[in-house]
Amino acid sequence: MLSAQSGPARAAVARRRHAGWWPALIIDRYLLRELSKPLLAILAILVALFASYSTASFLSDAVNGLLPGGAVARLTFLKVVISLEVLIPAALYVSVILTFARLHSDLEFAAMFALRLTPAVMVRAVLTLSAVLALVVGGLSIFVRPWAYRNLHEMADRAATLLDVDAMQAGSFYVSQHGARVVFLTHRDGPGTPARDVFVKLAYSDHDEIISGRLASAVPTGIANGGSDVAMSDANLYELSHVPGKSDEVLHVQAMTVDPNSRNAAPAGYSSVAASTAQIAASGSSEDIAELQWRLSTPLSTLLLGLLGIPLSRTKPRQSRNLIFGKAFAVYFGYYLLCTCARTWVQHGTIAEFPGIWWAPGILGLLLTSMAGRQPALALGK
Known part of the structure; x- marks a missing residue:
């Protein structure tokens, strides 16, 4: 049942x-x-x-x-x-x-x-x-x-190691690589035109370079995405040494080419x-x-x-x-x-x-x- x-x-x-x-x-x-x-x-x-x-x-x-x-x-x-x-x-x-x-x-x-x-x-x-x-x-x-x-x-x-100088505008500080590179243009009519009264500071391990030029223009490097060099005229170059006992140097040149770009990026920190x-x-x-x-x-x-x-x-x-x-x-x-x-x-x-x-x-x-x-x-x- x-x-x-x-x-x-x-x-x-x-x-x-x-x-x-x-x-x-x-x-x-x-x-x-x-x-x-x-x-x-x-x-x-x-x-x-x-x-x-x-x-x-x-x-x-x-x-x-x-x-x-x-x-x-x-x-x-x-x-x-x-x-x-x-x-x-x-x-x-x-x-x-x-x-x-x-x-x-x-x-x-x-x-x-x-x-x-x-x-x-x-x-x-x-x-x-x-x-x-x-x-x-x-x-x-x-x-x-x-x-x-x-x-x-x-x-x-x-x-940060590449800088397109041709696109920079006047009146601004361009700082990269934790202050290892500083560029300032006082006067410029527009992108692609020569700049007047240019200031460049490049920091290295043993010295700093400060360059002040009356006239500067971009020089293409031919490297893709590689930025551009800077052709400067009537420039003063100041080399400030970090090595004890080594004196600083001052140099005046009629024309010079400056590479504001560092081709090798510093290794990234942790x-x-x-x-x-x-x-x-x-x-x-x-x-x-x-x-x-x-x-x-x-x-x-x-x-x-x-x-x-x-x-x-x-x-x-x-x-x-x-x-x-x-x-x-x-x-x-x-x-x-x-x-x-x-x-x-x-x-x-x-x-x-x-x-x-x-x-x-x-x-x-x-x-x-x-x-x-x-x-x-x-x-x-x-």
Whole structure:
């Protein structure tokens, strides 16, 4: 008797489970699609804005002759790659709030709950997307970002050794290589024209050269992106020695050619942001510890921000969306301000290795727990 009834009973249970599982799978796919559309759009806008800002900064240096024009695109690309660890969590956070606020106001969630779908289905969709993006952000922070910083520093150091004299303007000091080269033009009618009353200072390991010329013009070197030399007339050359016992020298020449460019870039100094993750993990310096904790915290921040967008998207009847986004932006900027402050404090030794910067994600986690406790199932159920 029990055996005869167990078969139909198990079949009924299976049918009920299948009836609940299939709509949940459809809702999962629907929510992931609805979340992905604004996510991609917002991320594209943020990347475009950041790339435009970076390009404008590099173009300004290129116009002033401090940067080869061909390096602008690569430098901008590297800056964008570095910024993705911050832009992706921001885009996820805004997309969750934007999508779920719309679904609340359009009563789509009310219809889903009328079909007996639990709030856990909605939480699962956000958790899935946040986990995938957390892995992407973690890979960017741990592996790609140090590579981008190394290339950025190398390109910036190489660019700093090249000076396009022909593009320089009068009235500005052009300083590069940490002050190893200074050029100043007193008068010039425009780019490409001869300059009058020119000052050049070149620093070497054993002496400094100061050259003051009445007239100067650019002489192309024939090297691609290699800058240009300077042909000077009626010039005074001052050589100031750093070697004890060696006297300084003064020389007046009718014509001379000066190379203000250093063809060999000085090796880049150590930088924790450009060092590999394995290298800073083995280091005990406070700067490396702060950088390592920052890289490891970015996936956690991505996951927490994605989940925090769920309760923040909850709207009350007749509540303005501006209030929702105002509160959401305040939480986001407050959190990243805490993270950057914590990182700086660890770098300077103000805060020990533990808690390090982990207290900032901890505060965000407590905020998420608190909001989830006040609103059952992360405010999706009622």
